[in-house]
Amino acid sequence: MGVLEVKNVGKRFGGLQALGNVNLSVKENTVHAIIGPNGAGKSTLLNCLIGKLIPDTGSVMFDGQSVLGRKPHEINQMGISRVFQTPEIFGDLTVFENVMIPIFAKRDGAFRMHAYESVSNERDITEAAERMLEDVNMLDKRHVQASSLSRGDKRRLEMAMCLSQEPKLLLLDEPTAGMARADTNNTIDLLKEIKAKRNITMAIIEHDMHVVFSLAERITVLAQGTPLVEDTPANIKGHPKVREAYLGEAH
Amino acid sequence: MLGLNKKDGTLLLIVIGLTLFAPFLLNPFPVESELAQFNAGYPDLMQRFVIFGIFAIGFNILFGLTGYLSFGHAAFLGAGSYAGVWMMKLLSMNVIPAIVAAVIVAGLFSVLIGYISLRRSGIYFSILTLAFAQMSFALAYSVLTPITGGETGLQLSLDDPRILTGGAEGGNLPVPSLFGLEMRDSFDLVLGSWLFTFNVGYYVCAIIMIAAFYLAIRIFRSPFGMMLRAVKSNQQRMSYTGLNSRPYTLAAFVISGMYAGLAGGLMVSMDPLAGAERMQWTASGEVVLMTILGGAGTLIGPVLGAGFIKYFENIFSKINDQILHGWFAFLPDGLENAMVALVHPFIGKGWHLTLGILFMLVVIFLPGGLVEGGQRVGRFAFRRRNKKAEGAEAEGAAKQPAE
Ligand SMILES: Nc1ncnc2c1ncn2[C@@H]1O[C@H](COP(=O)(O)OP(=O)(O)O)[C@@H](O)[C@H]1O
Ligand SMILES: [Mg+2]
Numbered sequence: 001m002g003v004l005e006v007k008n009v010g011k012r013f014g015g016l017q018a019l020g021n022v023n024l025s026v027k028e029n030t031v032h033a034i035i036g037p038n039g040a041g042k043s044t045l046l047n048c049l050i051g052k053l054i055p056d057t058g059s060v061m062f063d064g065q066s067v068l069g070r071k072p073h074e075i076n077q078m079g080i081s082r083v084f085q086t087p088e089i090f091g092d093l094t095v096f097e098n099v100m101i102p103i104f105a106k107r108d109g110a111f112r113m114h115a116y117e118s119v120s121n122e123r124d125i126t127e128a129a130e131r132m133l134e135d136v137n138m139l140d141k142r143h144v145q146a147s148s149l150s151r152g153d154k155r156r157l158e159m160a161m162c163l164s165q166e167p168k169l170l171l172l173d174e175p176t177a178g179m180a181r182a183d184t185n186n187t188i189d190l191l192k193e194i195k196a197k198r199n200i201t202m203a204i205i206e207h208d209m210h211v212v213f214s215l216a217e218r219i220t221v222l223a224q225g226t227p228l229v230e231d232t233p234a235n236i237k238g239h240p241k242v243r244e245a246y247l248g249e250a251h
Numbered sequence: 252m253l254g255l256n257k258k259d260g261t262l263l264l265i266v267i268g269l270t271l272f273a274p275f276l277l278n279p280f281p282v283e284s285e286l287a288q289f290n291a292g293y294p295d296l297m298q299r300f301v302i303f304g305i306f307a308i309g310f311n312i313l314f315g316l317t318g319y320l321s322f323g324h325a326a327f328l329g330a331g332s333y334a335g336v337w338m339m340k341l342l343s344m345n346v347i348p349a350i351v352a353a354v355i356v357a358g359l360f361s362v363l364i365g366y367i368s369l370r371r372s373g374i375y376f377s378i379l380t381l382a383f384a385q386m387s388f389a390l391a392y393s394v395l396t397p398i399t400g401g402e403t404g405l406q407l408s409l410d411d412p413r414i415l416t417g418g419a420e421g422g423n424l425p426v427p428s429l430f431g432l433e434m435r436d437s438f439d440l441v442l443g444s445w446l447f448t449f450n451v452g453y454y455v456c457a458i459i460m461i462a463a464f465y466l467a468i469r470i471f472r473s474p475f476g477m478m479l480r481a482v483k484s485n486q487q488r489m490s491y492t493g494l495n496s497r498p499y500t501l502a503a504f505v506i507s508g509m510y511a512g513l514a515g516g517l518m519v520s521m522d523p524l525a526g527a528e529r530m531q532w533t534a535s536g537e538v539v540l541m542t543i544l545g546g547a548g549t550l551i552g553p554v555l556g557a558g559f560i561k562y563f564e565n566i567f568s569k570i571n572d573q574i575l576h577g578w579f580a581f582l583p584d585g586l587e588n589a590m591v592a593l594v595h596p597f598i599g600k601g602w603h604l605t606l607g608i609l610f611m612l613v614v615i616f617l618p619g620g621l622v623e624g625g626q627r628v629g630r631f632a633f634r635r636r637n638k639k640a641e642g643a644e645a646e647g648a649a650k651q652p653a654e
Contacts, residue, residue, distance in 0.1 A: 050491060052491075071490070071495070072490040072491050073489075073490045073491075073492075073493050073494055073495045076490075076491055076492060076493035077493045081491075081492075082491055088485060088487055088488040088491065089485065089488060090480075090481050090484040090485050090488060090489075091484055091485065092480060092483065092484040093477070093480060093481065093484055097477055097480075097481075100477070101477065101478070101481055101489075101492060101494070102492045102493070104474055104477075104478075104494075105492050105493040105494045106493065108474075109493075110493060110494055110495035110498075111494070111495050111498040111499060112474075113475060113502060114473055114474045114475050115469070115470050115473045115475035115476070115502070115506075116469050116470075116473060117473055117474065118254060118469070118472050118473060119472060119473065119474050119476075119477055120256070120472075122474065125474075161492065165492070165493070
């Protein structure tokens with residue numbers, strides 16, 4: 001049994017069958033990559049996991065509990081965080097505040113009425129946020145308004161926000177898209193480091209095969225809304241069906 | 252100071268200074284002078300400055316922080332007013348029960364309206380709040396006449412029970428007071444040809460406004476305030492971060508409703524009469540204007556906006572053609588009449604036109620309101636002073652404090 005069990009999930013948008021009949025099992029403490037051409041339904045699948053979309057059919061179990069019928073904030077509180085394909089950050093707030101908010105959410109739950117305390121007196125939160133920003137090399141940008149960051153920095157910030165929650169399952173939707181090579185390598189190192197430090201399961205969607213083969217322990221290939229194969233990176237590399245359906249096209 | 256950082260502490264001190272010395276600051280012109288009509292230091296107007304300041308400070312906690320634009324906040328001010336008058340009819344003329352009841356009733360009322368309206372966001376939320384407020388206005392005007400006094404409004408009468416103090420003594424209506432200190436009491440200070448009026452009611456309102464302002468700073472700087480700004484910035488991200496935005500917005504809505512109720516309670520503590528028109532959409536729109544004009548989302552902006560609009564309403568509307576003729580008397584007759592005719596639409600009843608034009612100019616050129624205007628002026632002055640003092644070298648340094 002994996003920590004995440006997706007069974008027979010289907011999702012239709014009007015006439016388009018975005019997800020056919022998806023079965024996916026992600027083992028605890030592994031990095032599981034989902035690859036496939038554009039429009040394969042990868043992002044749609046993640047949307048079904050975090051309550052952004054409700055699948056038409058099938059079931060999604062996380063940690064032995066169904067996520068279907070739960071609100072997005074409840075699913076996050078179960079331990080799932082997601083980095084989006086286009087960065088979702090608090091643009092009007094500073095980098096530092098962006099990282100503090102998820103830490104507050106982790107500590108205090110979905111709602112807490114702390115209207116009279118001062119943010120700057122919350123030592124444990126500010127220190128954790130500083131440590132997190134240090135880990136992603138953004139401490140010098142802590143007072144910058146998040147909307148004015150570069151695309152790569154926005155992605156790194158969003159990753160820091162998700163990691164600061166210490167989720168059980170981290171979903172990453174093309175985390176290195178639009179990043180320079182050096183930043184991509186830093187991201188790989190950061191994820192490896194996090195992985196080595198503590199128990200975390202990751203599901204990562206990625207087009208950059210360098211990233212995929214550096215991190216993944218299992219790979220699922222998705223095409224036109226259905227999983228084609230699931231195997232180890234070594235086997236996927238040599239798989240004729242995959243080369244034809246995806247790798248050949250991407251390179 | 253009081254758990255505030257240096258910048259916020261300074262701001263609080265400025266507000267305290269301005270409100271406590273308002274009787275001097277607002278009466279800069281000698282009584283007999285031509286310009287005396289621009290004096291705003293009379294009790295009635297000063298009370299309105301701070302009461303509407305409270306209203307706008309509270310409104311800003313909802314609109315400025317979360318971005319939810321309510322068009323119905325006058326309903327809470329009205330509910331607070333009715334509650335306040337009822338306390339004076341039933342309990343005593345002491346303003347404390349009236350103010351407390353006003354805040355509580357407005358708070359409960361805003362839980363109800365907020366709970367329903369916050370199911371939608373954006374324009375739909377605004378329309379819902381507007382609809383609820385107009386409904387309250389219509390009800391207060393008609394069906395609820397036994398509670399609200401309908402068209403005539405709710406007022407004191409001689410046969411009110413006032414169980415804590417007994418009925419009216421003698422044939423006069425009692426007046427609101429704070430443990431014997433009457434709200435209408437004033438002390439006049441004559442200095443040469445200047446006259447300064449210190450009114451009890453004004454100082455009661457002023458001290459409450461300072462407390463309300465302090466509380467607003469605390470809310471702005473609290474984790475709760477940060478969450479409210481997160482709602483405005485990206486509600487999607489908020490829910491995928493494990494936060495439920497609904498209770499946050501509802502709490503902000505109720506807090507701002509209670510501020511409105513407090514303003515209503517103070518209004519009837521100064522003048523114990525509550526009418527339904529206080530709930531009308533024009534009154535709701537006014538606080539929106541005050542907040543935007545002053546600078547939504549800033550601490551001091553709403554107070555400035557409230558003062559600005561109330562000053563215009565009371566001073567500009569008093570200027571009439573006769574006064575204009577006085578001003579332009581130095582011109583030849585034909586030109587004098589032409590000038591008076593030109594300025595005429597902007598004064599007296601036309602003050603709305605002047606205010607409207609000013610509002611448009613501010614929104615177009617200073618989206619951050621009067622506060623942004625002040626900051627720009629400050630930055631400009633700072634840069635010039637630095638250039639003079641230290642030459643080009645100081646340029647880099649000048650940028651930092653401006654941020
Ligand atoms: N909210 C939506 N409404 C309608 N169609 C959608 C929606 N989201 C995705 N789709 C469609 O579903 C298909 C899969 O999209 P997506 O999951 O984003 O692909 P991928 O992430 O693998 O590139 C695409 O054809 C896309 O246009
Ligand atoms: Mg995608």
